[in-house]
Amino acid sequence: MGEDGRATFTTSMRTGVRILVAGGYGVFGRLLAAELLETTDARLVLAGRNRRQAERAAAELGSERTEAIELDLRDVESVARAAEGCFAIACAAGPFQGLARDLPLAAIRSGAHWLDIADDPGWVLSALGDEDLGEASANAGLVVAPGLSTVPAVSGVLARWCVERLDDPHDAHVTLFIGNRNRKGAGATASALIAGFRDPSPVDLPFGRRVAYRFPTPDTELFRRDLGIRAEFRVALEWGSLGRMAAALGRATAGIGTEGQIRLARALSTLSEPFARFGTELGCVQVELHNEAGSIAATALAGQRLVVLPCALAVRALLSGELDEAGSLHPAAWLPHDEYIARLRSRRVRFLARERRGSRSAGSPP
Known part of the structure; x- marks a missing residue:
């Protein structure tokens, strides 16, 4: 930690350790693996049910620091065995609604940190609220970190930035925008089918008005x-x-x-691939807070890779020894929000701010 109490972004870190990327050949698994290869010296184990696809993904990443294994997350014991000797499991496999809730504990018992990119409220809130899991990870000197994704990590960081600048906020509108050229993986497609898109309503975003659908996330409770x-x-x-x-x-x-x-989502994901050639790769999350007199909004823009950046930042902090906590880790609060934003900015995330009457000055974008 720095003299002002903030975590510092150190450059020295452990090298040669193995990180198992579950769902490593999926859309988000590939993005996470690419980010970890760029920002750490760890060896990556790309894991999934189809070994051939995992091997293909490892080859396409073009690094000698990758390997591939076959792993079915439905078999918790096999996950525990695969985690042995690994520094961490970084789970990018979805939908999280279909995963066993005892996977993080299996990782901890095998001596590995658990991090994931879940945005399912059932998964994230259950992991954060599981006292036995928190105690087991704390006793082992390890971290359980669910929800290290656009939501609830980046959205929670933006909300904290806005809270500092708006008196007595009482409502928040959080909007995730997905450009059409962003690939629709089977996990994300399944999550959309399971949770459902409901109650369409217009939302103002930095690039215009869009119709947005109500969707359950951990942010409501957090x-x-x-x-x-x-x-x-x-x-x-x-x-x-x-x-x-x-x-x-x-x-x-x-x-x-x-x-x-x-099962249906896997077919829909394949069918959607030809249409991903059209539109933009834009992706963002916007948080707008309201009080009686006005509002303030903050937006983070980075395309599809924004989903995996919070997880990659946390892995890097663990490898450097900077993140030396143990137990359950809050996805949006393990780092001061201004430092969190600075690190996201260093990974090419853009931030915009907008205020309306009644808020303290937003000043510069976050």
């Missing part, structure tokens, strides 16, 4: 618990027709159960 603010979360897709289709499919498939929706 904003209430941490900041005393009511929060509503919505998702906006660049192509409005895709949003309407997602909403309709969610309603139509509700009766086939989670496993059925996961």
Whole structure:
């Protein structure tokens, strides 16, 4: 820690350790692996149910620091065995609604940190609130860090930045925007089907007005618990027709159960690939806080890689020894929010701010 109490972004870190990237050949697994290869010296083990696809992903990353294994996250004992000798498991496999809740504990018992990019409220809130899991990880000197993703990590950081600049905020509107050229992986597609797109409503974003759909995330509970603010979360897709289709499919498939929706999502992900050539790669999360007299909004823009950056930052901090806590780690609060923003900015994230009457001056963008 620095003299002012802030964590410092050190450059020396452990080298040669192994990090298992679960879901390593998926859309977000590849992005996370690429970020870790660029910012750490760790060896990466890309893991997934299809070894051939994992090997292909490792080859495409073009680094001698990658290897591939076959691993089915539904088999918790095999995950525990795979974690032995690893510094950490970084889980980018989804949907998290379909994963066993005891996976983090299996990693801890094998001597590995657990980090993930979940945005499912059931998964994140359960992991953060599991006292036995927190105690086991603390006793082992290890970290359990769920939700290290755009939501609830980056959204929580932006909310804390806004809270400093708005008197007595009582409501928050959080919006995730997904450009059409961002690949729609099976995990993300399944999550959309399971959670459902509901209650369409227009939302103002830095690049114009979009129709956004209500979507369940951990922010609703975390904003209430941490900041005393009511929060509503919505998702906006660049192509409005895709949003309407997602909403309709969610309603139509509700009766086939989670496993059925996961199987359908794999097919839909493949079918959507030709359409990903159109549109933009833009991606952002916006948090807008309101009080009786006005509002303030902060937006982080970085395309699809924004999803994995909080996880990669936490891995780097663990490797450097800077993050020396143990136990359950809050995805948005393990680092002071201004330092969190500085590190995201160093990874090419852009930030914008907007204020309306009644807020203290937002000053420069975060």
